[in-house]
Amino acid sequence: KKSFRVVVLPGDGIGLDVIAQAVRVLEVVSAASPDIELKLEEHLFGGCAIDATGQPLPDSTLQACKEADAILMGSVGGPKWDVNSKVRPEQGLLGLRKALGLYANIRPCNFASDSLLSYSPLKASVAQGTDIIIIRELIGGAYFGERKELGQASQPDVAYDTMIYSVPEVQRITRVAAQIALSANPPLAVHSVDKANVLASSRLWRKVVIETLENEYPQLTLDHTLADSASMVMVASPRKLNGVVVTENLFGDILSDEASVIPGSLGLLPSASLAGAPSIADALSPDFKSTHGLYEPIHGSAPDIAGKGIANPVGTILSAALLLRYSLGLDKYAQAIENAVRKVLDNKDIGGFELRSADLGGSVKTTEIGDKIVEVL
Amino acid sequence: KKSFRVVVLPGDGIGLDVIAQAVRVLEVVSAASPDIELKLEEHLFGGCAIDATGQPLPDSTLQACKEADAILMGSVGGPKWDVNSKVRPEQGLLGLRKALGLYANIRPCNFASDSLLSYSPLKASVAQGTDIIIIRELIGGAYFGERKELGQASQPDVAYDTMIYSVPEVQRITRVAAQIALSANPPLAVHSVDKANVLASSRLWRKVVIETLENEYPQLTLDHTLADSASMVMVASPRKLNGVVVTENLFGDILSDEASVIPGSLGLLPSASLAGAPSIADALSPDFKSTHGLYEPIHGSAPDIAGKGIANPVGTILSAALLLRYSLGLDKYAQAIENAVRKVLDNKDIGGFELRSADLGGSVKTTEIGDKIVEVL
């Protein structure tokens, strides 16, 4: 029996509600499988960790994360921990990404079920068939370049951040994009987004993406879109970006959030942050090596509905599916979860139960959705 | 008779088509008014200037722009002038912005006519009533901070740009936002967009915006949205951003383009880039002073339809209206143009003529739209 350690970080706000359902799903998978075992362990992280220890990412949590095969997170933050305070929940998240070298953030954006089209802010004719995987570089660029706060720089009146990229940083994220493009058959188109008409870091980005794909993955098709133009296309005709969209940290932050509203609710979408290209071998094959990764729904901690038990757990449950696929080489279990979710959302064969949580205008509880998905699974 | 000099820069591609119609409109205004005279003079700019002189912004053009009261531009660029060549059309645009100190880019995003709602990629219920004026800082931030290309930095393998802001730069753009907010009655809400949870330059931005408004415009309401969140709200519920959205250069580039697809066609929207707060006094009052500004439609040079005479001139004609309002203190003429455009688009009272250009799925020519607007005017 192959055993995997999964660290669970519920975090703050609705993180607790949604994580509980994803944990149930993973436990079902573990119990149902004769070959593998998932060992789940919870740790403090985010605002609740600040309250308990003074730090958003306590050493014991970081240590456990380092030793784990993968990490499943809920969400962090809330009004209690102010943007202006010295210690903030996001610092834990940024610190964890950096400490574990999670340079590849992966966000699929598609309709888990066509029955959700009507929830999109886009016209159905525009939104239908959107199927984009955004791959955002996560530990470079302006997020981690040298910065000076107001008062710290040599000029008294300025503050700055540095958008900086190195050739190897762009090479490795390009390879992740290529691997993901190749995991589909036929391979997905690769769209690179930059601002090469203005920024030097974007000119490096574009050059390295082109060279890496030409040299190492000549079978893939590549095009380039400027970040401003990409933000238009994402709304006006998102299908044009179908495939893999690879971009740097700050553009990725903005564009992946923009994309995430297309499927109608943030509550539906998962994400993965990886320290390498996804594991391709099956977990049970002798040459399998897990890829370290952090998995979380894309929504925030939603303090306004925290504790009410009405958050949508689907994004977190689909994050658990990505965890099985990308880190643990358990693609068939990932697919089983995704199929169960689709079935529940499509709401066929299961008694006409109108399974819509508050984010989709319904009144079904977090646990009821979990129940149904576990049942179908 | 008060006389104003207006430099006209048709530029490249459809710039020539659309500028011609806006020039007609300005000539009608000039001819119809007993008190003022507009002296229009054309100059080379962009790709065509590269072909003629080797430079996108020839000295004679720059000189004329400096001496003018305002500048009306078409669009620049095209596949002929490659992203990788040393001399590129955009450099002319960036150079002109910087040389004239055009730090405030203003982009209204609304439905010139409710008859256009059906062209929006957003559902009508989501898009209807969107009325946002984006105010983008235009000559600071990563666009003009220190940069090193790959091979130029002290580390061999990197390239970088610097997102830098000074206190006075943020103060002056905040004041422009405040003046525009106050030009409506009741004043518009001010939404500031930054990424203060990560970037030092954004923390300076937020601090200065807060202080400037609190000290100088305490009557205005202000809120703050993170750039990633703003890009979601812009699609999911754009009315939440109604009012004035003020942001730094790079975020403004992305968010203003995102916003611009909401009204259904880029061909409809104008922009202004100002060297100060808009002139408030009437042009004929003794204390009137023109505010230097560059006015252009937000669309590009659209090489695919250049010269076909089918581009939509409305964005350029509305830019001419903004020129009259913001630079020349001729608000009533600006309103007359805007009313004429609305009437033509609404297509009432004017014989049921289905006035839709190619961008709106119609087959009406650039000149026909110009004819109709001039006629109504």
Ligand SMILES: CC(C)[C@H](C(=O)O)[C@@H](O)C(=O)O
């Ligand atoms: C919380 C914040 C620092 C973070 C980011 O900007 O990366 C978030 O927006 C995200 O996208 O995960």
Ligand SMILES: CC(C)[C@H](C(=O)O)[C@@H](O)C(=O)O
């Ligand atoms: C052409 C380009 C340099 C320019 C910019 O990025 O500012 C354009 O996108 C714009 O928004 O006017």
